[in-house]
Amino acid sequence: MKLSADYPPHIRSRDTSLSLMFDVVVALLPLYGLAVFFYGPRALMLALISAATCILSDAACSLLMGRGLLLRDLSPVVTGMIIPLLLPASISYTVVIIAALFSSLVIKQPFGGVGQNIFNPAAGGVAFVTLCWPVDVFSYPTPLNTLPMTSSPEVVLERSVSYTLHLGGRPTSDYLDLLLGNVPGPMGATHILVMLACLFYLWVRRGAKINMTGSFIAGAAAWALLFPRGSLSPFESLCYELMSGSLLFAAIFLISDPVTSPKRPIARTLYGAAGGLLCMAFRSLGDMEESVIFGILVMNTFVWLLDTRVESLYHRYRRERTHESDPTQIPQD
Amino acid sequence: MRATLRKYRKIRTESGHILWNNPVLTQGLALPFAIAATTSLKNGVVLSAAMLGALVCSALVYRRFGARFEVWMHPILYSSVNLLVLLGFMRIISGWPAVIDSLGIYLPMVASNTLIMHMASGGLKAEGSALVQSLRIWAGFSFAVCFLSALRELLGAGTLWGIPMGVGIPSLSPMLYPFGGFILVGFVAAGLKGLDRLTLRILSRRGKLKREGGVAGE
Numbered sequence: 001m002k003l004s005a006d007y008p009p010h011i012r013s014r015d016t017s018l019s020l021m022f023d024v025v026v027a028l029l030p031l032y033g034l035a036v037f038f039y040g041p042r043a044l045m046l047a048l049i050s051a052a053t054c055i056l057s058d059a060a061c062s063l064l065m066g067r068g069l070l071l072r073d074l075s076p077v078v079t080g081m082i083i084p085l086l087l088p089a090s091i092s093y094t095v096v097i098i099a100a101l102f103s104s105l106v107i108k109q110p111f112g113g114v115g116q117n118i119f120n121p122a123a124g125g126v127a128f129v130t131l132c133w134p135v136d137v138f139s140y141p142t143p144l145n146t147l148p149m150t151s152s153p154e155v156v157l158e159r160s161v162s163y164t165l166h167l168g169g170r171p172t173s174d175y176l177d178l179l180l181g182n183v184p185g186p187m188g189a190t191h192i193l194v195m196l197a198c199l200f201y202l203w204v205r206r207g208a209k210i211n212m213t214g215s216f217i218a219g220a221a222a223w224a225l226l227f228p229r230g231s232l233s234p235f236e237s238l239c240y241e242l243m244s245g246s247l248l249f250a251a252i253f254l255i256s257d258p259v260t261s262p263k264r265p266i267a268r269t270l271y272g273a274a275g276g277l278l279c280m281a282f283r284s285l286g287d288m289e290e291s292v293i294f295g296i297l298v299m300n301t302f303v304w305l306l307d308t309r310v311e312s313l314y315h316r317y318r319r320e321r322t323h324e325s326d327p328t329q330i331p332q333d
Numbered sequence: 334m335r336a337t338l339r340k341y342r343k344i345r346t347e348s349g350h351i352l353w354n355n356p357v358l359t360q361g362l363a364l365p366f367a368i369a370a371t372t373s374l375k376n377g378v379v380l381s382a383a384m385l386g387a388l389v390c391s392a393l394v395y396r397r398f399g400a401r402f403e404v405w406m407h408p409i410l411y412s413s414v415n416l417l418v419l420l421g422f423m424r425i426i427s428g429w430p431a432v433i434d435s436l437g438i439y440l441p442m443v444a445s446n447t448l449i450m451h452m453a454s455g456g457l458k459a460e461g462s463a464l465v466q467s468l469r470i471w472a473g474f475s476f477a478v479c480f481l482s483a484l485r486e487l488l489g490a491g492t493l494w495g496i497p498m499g500v501g502i503p504s505l506s507p508m509l510y511p512f513g514g515f516i517l518v519g520f521v522a523a524g525l526k527g528l529d530r531l532t533l534r535i536l537s538r539r540g541k542l543k544r545e546g547g548v549a550g551e
């Protein structure tokens with residue numbers, strides 16, 4: 001039997017890599033619409049700059065490696081669109097450009113480009129700028145204030161719900177504001193209701209693996225219920241933890257990245273649950289108020305291990321079943 | 334053009350331990366120093382000086398006592414002698430407490446690092462004088478460590494030897510963390526390899542074109 005190895009994403013349906021990425025771009029558009037509504041056209045400018053940087057750096061790397069321009073999918077556009085959504089709308093353009101460059105030149109291309117990266121490029125880029133400029137990354141403008149196109153010191157910046165939770169306090173924002181995204185936070189990660197609609201769209205279009213996203217949220221919810229921070233009750237802890245920061249955004253757009261996630265459903269479920277628990281552990285025990293992206297990056301390193309272990313268990317199970325049904329047949333795996 | 338290619342290959346072989354066969358960037362020896370300890374140029378220079386003492390001392394010990402001891406005893410012998418040398422060295426640089434604190438465990442570790450172990454396990458026996466070989470290895474180590482230190486200090490803190498450079502580049506503090514060191518070591522190693530390949534390709538192609546032109550002309 002001739003087996004041919006191919007790079008991820010491994011797609012079994014009629015969808016192509018291009019259609020998969022296109023669905024993600026479509027799912028990200030409403031979030032940009034809301035970002036423009038809450039913070040003005042600066043949000044759109046951040047997206048354009050980030051996407052252009054990702055496309056140009058990807059193209060430059062492809063040419064440098066003598067591969068010619070590879071435009072087989074929209075992955076640099078997706079990376080470029082995700083990066084600003086995880087940052088405040090007031091962030092400087094330089095920070096966004098550095099995040100986009102890091103995601104492409106360090107996280108993606110050195111490993112071989114599309115489909116061969118170990119880490120999620122957008123998470124890697126955002127993690128890098130978070131370590132470089134934590135104050136800028138964790139200071140958010142007030143929603144429903146149109147920001148000037150250039151960086152201005154006159155913009156009033158606030159801390160997010162995650163910061164209050166990190167200090168062990170009780171957030172003052174009500175649940176409706178949290179659901180609608182009318183709270184200071186990353187410009188695309190606070191709109192809970194719209195993100196749930198995006199998840200539904202991606203699920204219908206088979207762009208999101210619901211077992212991975214579901215188990216990620218379940219893992220995070222279990223941690224929030226078991227270990228509430230400060231004086232919060234388990235129910236309050238559950239609501240605030242799930243609806244603050246970029247946890248839900250990571251569950252929908254980062255953890256279910258088809259390139260950096262396991263192949264088998266059982267491995268995906270385990271991966272998602274462990275990711276949720278790890279992200280919450282980082283949040284509760286770490287130094288930073290928002291460290292979900294670091295949890296995602298750590299989980300990315302376990303994909304290979306999960307794939308090999310689950311695959312070997314699966315093959316052993318198949319061998320045993322074949323042997324039970326027909327003891328004379330020699331199993332061929 | 335063939336002569337140029339030959340000349341380049343000769344330079345490449347002669348400068349082996351400094352660039353193309355660098356002990357740190359190509360062979361992956363003494364990597365912990367390059368990754369964790371090279372956070373400032375001062376650290377790089379101090380590490381380089383410590384390594385000079387350790388390698389020269391190892392070469393002298395090899396020359397004087399190498400034949401009298403079994404090969405398996407060489408690592409113990411070299412490490413013990415180097416430790417004494419490093420104690421003296423640390424006394425000399427005691428006026429730089431900040432550098433000693435910054436280097437932490439990595440300064441005493443020079444006594445028994447992988448470069449020393451490589452030499453102790455037969456690396457010096459290949460050819461030529463032991464002293465010359467250890468100086469070549471040291472030159473390669475120093476180049477890698479000082480270059481990485483300078484780059485990391487410049488990118489991470491915007492200074493060089495503690496002096497603000499004011500070059501207008503944003504300060505990327507993660508470059509001072511070990512993962513920043515890993516990334517830079519990888520990129521510098523890949524850059525060296527890429528430069529070597531590019532030079533060889535250009536020289537070979539020019540030579541080929543010239544030969545083909547010559548044949549066509551004939």
